[in-house]
Amino acid sequence: MSTIPSVVGTTPGVLRLMNSRAILDELLRDDASRTVTELSRTVGLSRPTVEAALADLVDEGWVTEAEAIATPNKAGRRAKRFAADATAGSVLGVDLGLHGIVGIRADLRGVILTRVEERYADLADAEQAWTSVQDVVRRLTADSDASPVLAATFGVPAVVDRAGEIDYTVAVPEWVERRVPGRIQDLFPGVATFFDNDAKLAATAEAMWGRFRGVQDGLYLVMGRQIGAAYVIDGALARGARGAAGEMGGLASTGWPGAPARLEARITSDTDLESVFAAAGRGGAAPGRGGADGPDPAAVEVVRAFADDVAPGVVQLVTTIDPEVVVVGGEVLPAAPVFAEALAAVVMPQLRHPVEIVPSTVGRDAVARGALARSLTHVRTSHMGLG
The missing domain is CATH 3.30.420.40 (ATPase, nucleotide binding domain)
Structure with missing residues (x-):
């Protein structure tokens, strides 16, 4: 189904393809249908050029003719409307x-x-x-x-x-x-x-829909039984020469290698980690104020101890890349406000400049x-x- 041309240049065929791609890109921006006139005005192409491009896109299966919209008090045939077919794949x-x-x-x-x-x-x-x-x-x-x-x-x-x-x-x-x-x-x-x-x-998702939008330098933390990190530098995801940028989990100096085991060791036999994180973040109340609608103090202490364990590695990453914001995701997300506050209490005194530490806004599906x-x-x- 590829529509990329096998040749490059400015031949009529290539120009027609480029025009059709501009129209397809415009139609994909939202689910509204457009008339030929509307598209001609938006993309800056002549009406015959738009009509030819739409014919190509319909043949390729990316665009479909939509139902015409009734126009009150106007006689005559309704203008054809076209929309990107988001169900084509x-x-x-x-x-x-x-x-x-x-x-x-x-x-x-x-x-x-x-x-x-x-x-x-x-x-x-x-x-x-x-x-x-x-x-x-x-x-x-x-x-x-x-x-x-x-x-x-x-x-x-x-x-x-x-x-x-x-x-x-x-x-x-x-x-x-x-x-x-x-x-x-x-x-x-x-x-x-x-x-x-x-x-x-997860950092990619945060850049598209979350706290990294508009951020040039950011650090993303995956925290829970799996620990990891990724960062955005100068507005782009940093991968490293072999894809290992941010892979600090095996370094003893970070505190990360043993943190998951210590976390699980603090969980009593009558509960599980998910329940502890949920109890620590329950109600969004201030940490330590227990009760039916507030966080459980014992669960909050587990989360705080976890933050203490991973803080050395976070300090190393923050001082290395100097991010604008640190975003917390992973299994700890239900208790992320508690975790972020506890982490900040350990990390901030070691930094020359403060950094915001916040929960992911993309959430569990990052x-x-x-x-x-x-x-x-x-x-x-x-x-x-x-x-």
Whole structure:
């Protein structure tokens, strides 16, 4: 379905293609239909040029003729209207984590059509992960009337290089050893399937829809039983030469290697981590004010201790990149206000300049939405021929 030309230059055919891409880009901005006259005015092309481009786009399947809008008190034939067909294909974004999976299917405008979430005690076992992924993908694509999947992206707790290959993973080495990524690609024959680091995808989503919008330098923290970081520098996601930018979880000086185990050790046997985080963040009240509608003091102390454990690594990252804002996501998100406040209390005294530490506004689906953005970018460039 690719519409990218095989030759470059300024031939009539190439110019016609460029004109049609400009119109398609305009129609994809929202779900409103446009007349030829309206498009001609918006994109600055003549009416015959717009009509020819629309004919091409309809033939390609990206644009459809929409129902004409009635105009009161005006006689004569109604003007034809055209709209981008966002149902011409769909894309997937999947957060494949050590303790859960979030999968999203969206149309070509990024409007979410289906969402599936499953949580697990542990997905380190390769066969369990493979079984769970198959189930989530099946549920995402179960609708027999659904448009074809044109791209799928999976966020994983691993270092992924610039070519999209998994370089290494400390969290789930068995996935690589037992060829889980290759088997996932086999689920989508003929479809572009990508893998990327979970923290970097979350930062991508935060840049598109959250606290990183308009931010030139920012630090994203994934905090919970999985710990990771990603950062935006000069308005662009930093990957590093081999995709390992921000991979500090194995450095003892950060406090990160043992932090998840210490976190779980503080959880009593009659509860679980999700419940503790929820109890710590309950009601949005000030920490320490317990009660039916406020945070549980014991849960708050668990979150504060966790912040103390990871603070050395956060200080190292903040002093290295000097971010405008630090965004907190991951499993700790239900208690992120408490965590951010506790983290700031440890980090700020060690900094020359203060930095804002805030919860993610994209939320639990940050990795999956970042993966969705990666899939949409591929479709726009490789299928639609848009820049």
